[in-house]
Amino acid sequence: MTWDKWMFLGFAAQGMFFMRFIVQWISSEMKGKSVVPVAFWYFSLFGGAMLLVYSIHRKDPVFILGQGLGLIIYARNLFLIRKEKRDKVINDAE
Numbered sequence: 001m002t003w004d005k006w007m008f009l010g011f012a013a014q015g016m017f018f019m020r021f022i023v024q025w026i027s028s029e030m031k032g033k034s035v036v037p038v039a040f041w042y043f044s045l046f047g048g049a050m051l052l053v054y055s056i057h058r059k060d061p062v063f064i065l066g067q068g069l070g071l072i073i074y075a076r077n078l079f080l081i082r083k084e085k086r087d088k089v090i091n092d093a094e
Helices: 005-031 038-058 061-093
Strands: none
Touching: 005 038, 038 061
């Protein structure tokens, strides 16, 4: 195994992606129920994007497809969260 910048990126990306589970677990434990905090989606988006770059470099079509599709879902969830917050601000102002 050769340690180069791509190997470092791969491990860093996997670590970023893994952190979403840690954030979700801690949030759920603190509330005593299953919750998905906004940070989960940010870790998913950034970790997924880093893993996509790594998988493109490795020319792994299975990994590319999986991460590429995941990014759409993560971005959509963040969009829906922002929309919900914006709508709440508008409704509270009325």
